[in-house]
Amino acid sequence: xxxxxxxxxxxxxxxxxxxxxxxxxxxxxxxxxxxxxxxxxxxxxxxxxxxxxxxxxxxxxxxxxxxxxxxxxxxxxxxxxxxxxxxxxxxxxxxxxxxxxxxxxxxxxxxxxxxxxxxxxxxxxxxxxxxxxxxxxxxxxxxxxxxxxxxxxxxxxxxxxxxxxxxxxxxxxxxxxxxxxxxxxxxxxxxxxxxxxxxxxxxxxxxxxxxxxxxxxxxxxxxxxxxxxxxxxxxxxxxxxxxxxxxxxxxxxxxxxxxxxxxxxxxxxxxxxxxxxxxxxxxxxxxxxxxxxxxxxxxx
Numbered sequence: 001x002x003x004x005x006x007x008x009x010x011x012x013x014x015x016x017x018x019x020x021x022x023x024x025x026x027x028x029x030x031x032x033x034x035x036x037x038x039x040x041x042x043x044x045x046x047x048x049x050x051x052x053x054x055x056x057x058x059x060x061x062x063x064x065x066x067x068x069x070x071x072x073x074x075x076x077x078x079x080x081x082x083x084x085x086x087x088x089x090x091x092x093x094x095x096x097x098x099x100x101x102x103x104x105x106x107x108x109x110x111x112x113x114x115x116x117x118x119x120x121x122x123x124x125x126x127x128x129x130x131x132x133x134x135x136x137x138x139x140x141x142x143x144x145x146x147x148x149x150x151x152x153x154x155x156x157x158x159x160x161x162x163x164x165x166x167x168x169x170x171x172x173x174x175x176x177x178x179x180x181x182x183x184x185x186x187x188x189x190x191x192x193x194x195x196x197x198x199x200x201x202x203x204x205x206x207x208x209x210x211x212x213x214x215x216x217x218x219x220x221x222x223x224x225x226x227x228x229x230x231x232x233x234x235x236x237x238x239x240x241x242x243x244x245x246x247x248x249x250x251x252x253x254x255x256x257x258x259x260x261x262x263x264x265x266x267x268x269x270x271x272x273x274x275x276x277x278x279x280x281x282x283x284x285x286x287x288x289x290x291x292x293x294x295x296x297x298x299x300x
Contacts, residue, residue: 004082005055005262006255007133009123009150010043011115011141012061012076012086013094014068015247015287020099023107032099037068039075040096040287041115042139042165045251046258048288051080053277053297055259058133060085060126061142062114068093069114075288085129090117094141104243104282110141110166118142120149130155135262137161137254140168151177161258163250167191172212180215180227180267181208182254188218201226202233215267219253221246224275227267236271239279239300248287253278256297276300 018032039048047059059081063069065088072093076083094113100106123146130136130153138147139162147162151174154160160177164170167183167190175181183191188204191211198204201218205228208216215229224238256277260270276297284290292300 002134003056003132004058004129005134006047006050006057006259007060007085007129007136008043008047008050008057008138008255009060009136009142009146010046010139011041011094011112012044012059012063012072013041013096013110013113013115013141014038014071015040015096015098017098017100017247017286020101022101023099036286037071038286038289039072040248041072041094042141042163042251044072044076045248045287046137046139046255047076047081048079049252049255049277049281049291050259052291053256053259053294055255058082058085058129060118060123060129062087062090062118062122064091064093064114065089066093068095079288085126087118087122090114098247100245100247104245106245106247112141115142118146120146122146123149123153127153130158133158135159135161135258137163137258139163139165141166144168144171148174159258159261161254161261163187163254164191165250175212176214178213178215180217180229180257181213182217182219182257183208184219184221184250202228205233217257217267217271219250225253225271227271229267234268236268236275239276241279241283241300243282245285245290246282248290249278249281251287252281252291273297
């Protein structure tokens with residue numbers, strides 16, 4: 001019996017967001033709107049998104065002993081995330097600097113801060129969390145050696161979901177554990193090293209699967225997603241909405257998919273639900289505060 005539907009191991013950041021008419025070119029200064037500070041980070045985002053949907057969720061992360069850290073802990077607890085695994089101290093809380101244009105597209109620069117101090121020893125110390133969790137999700141805003149330790153700490157019968165963001169070359173040990181590996185176009189091209197990669201997302205999915213994951217999901221924004229496993233490639237349609245802010249939408253997608261897979265859904269079914277969750281998230285500003293409840297997803 002599992003205590004948690006989902007354990008997220010990853011980053012927790014304060015998102016410093018400025019709206020701009022257009023993103024600056026190299027050497028250019030543009031004026032923006034008022035600065036807004038939101039709880040974020042790919043790990044914390046996924047944990048909040050899953051908890052809002054009703055999943056029993058825990059987070060293993062590190063924040064600073066500062067105002068941004070307290071903001072994150074308050075947001076996590078308000079959403080119903082178990083923060084027993086959130087470590088405090090060692091460095092200032094991570095910060096993401098985000099510009100958002102009128103179409104809702106964003107550019108992000110991350111200062112990892114305390115996230116870079118989430119170490120393999122912290123994973124080993126949290127063995128009880130891994131054995132209590134049906135699905136474990138991770139990203140790459142924490143050290144890669146920590147993600148490797150996550151894979152080595154998985155309990156028998158649990159499932160590992162990875163969104164390799166920001167993307168980098170992955171060890172075979174990590175790839176082999178992914179079920180699924182979830183990537184967008186940019187992440188797919190980086191992991192495939194761009195060599196001989198066509199413009200067809202279905203080809204990316206097949207090439208990624210050949211690298212060792214048990215399954216692959218390629219997210220395509222407004223065009224939906226592709227899921228790929230040994231049975232082939234399946235397209236999952238998108239839900240048409242008026243996008244306001246895409247910040248954190250990919251994290252909502254990943255969290256929803258991981259939760260549904262743990263509940264027994266097939267990959268295509270879970271991805272279709274996740275697409276609806278991601279679509280609901282882009283209709284509101286911010287990351288964590290944009291995430292829908294299960295009832296709001298059903299009403300979409």
